[in-house]
Amino acid sequence: MPHSSDSSDSSSFSQSPPPSKQDSSDDVRKVQRREKNRIAAQKSRLRQTQKADTLHLESEDLERQNAALRREIKQLTEEMKHFTSMLSSHEPLCSILSAAPPPPPEVLYATHSFHQPHISSPRFQH
DSSP: OOOOHHHHHHHHHOOSOOOOHHHHHHHHHHHHHHHHHHHHHHHHHHHHHHHHHHHHHHHHHHHHHHHHHHHHHHHHHHHHHHHHHHHHHHGGGOHHHHHSOOOOHHHHTOOOOTTSOOOOOGGGOO
């Protein structure tokens, strides 16, 4: 008996029983779960990219601050060298320093606190 092409094709490929209600609801749940997972993964990648962008901007800002602080350190170091040089050249000529005997070391290095009386020295009175 010859087979018609329409009936034989559908019966030869589909040997399994028709999908049950349980199978179709499982398939729907799988599709929904995959879609939900895809969206969650997409959001996760977006958050990761935003975090990387934020860290990059923060890093650039810190690099700028670091460079500014290094320039300030360099400027202050030069200023300190200038003032040290001025002091060194002034000390031999200073009449106040040559007239007064040097104060005892404890006066020079005394720590000032709120409870100690102020120590005055003629060396520091101009």
